[in-house]
Amino acid sequence: MKQKLLLLDSIGAFFSGISLYVVSQFESIFGISQQICNQLILFPFLFSLFSISAYLWSKHQWPKYIKTIALANLLYCCLTTAIMLINYGELSFLGISYFIIEIIILSLLAFYELKIAQRKN
Structure with missing residues (x-):
């Protein structure tokens, strides 16, 4: 069962990449440039793989x-936070909300993964 956490992580990362692609197509709504999104998209797909x-x-x-993968997810959260702070002036409310929700979900998952990995059973 605990190994299935890897499957859940893979599916979640894949959908994270898809949602980031969608965000990249609506720069005027989210306020984040397509170029930045395209650079970030690589990470979720690599994590999924x-x-x-x-x-x-x-x-x-x-x-x-x-x-x-938990540590990689936490590093990705740090990167996303840094990008959000650097681009804060351009981000819309929806853009900020998107990134904050992604960071919260990913952080919770990563800490849960670390907790499960410590148990090993």
């Missing part, structure tokens, strides 16, 4: 992979 690969091929070492 990593998580699904770990889910499929690492039956016994899943705690190590969950820790890795």
Whole structure:
């Protein structure tokens, strides 16, 4: 069951990348440039690929992979926060809301993943 957390992470990262792509298409609504979004999009898709690969091929070492993706998710949250702060003046209320919600969800997931990985059972 705990290994399925990698599958959940993979699906979530994939949808995060899709939603970021959608945001990039509406620069005037969200206030974040398409160029910045396109640079950020790479991370969720790479994380999704990593998580699904770990889910499929690492039956016994899943705690190590969950820790890795959790730390990567937290670093991504830091990067997203920095980008949000740097571009705060251009972001609309919807843009700020989008990034804050993404950071909250991803942080909660990452801390949960770390907690589960510590248990190992």
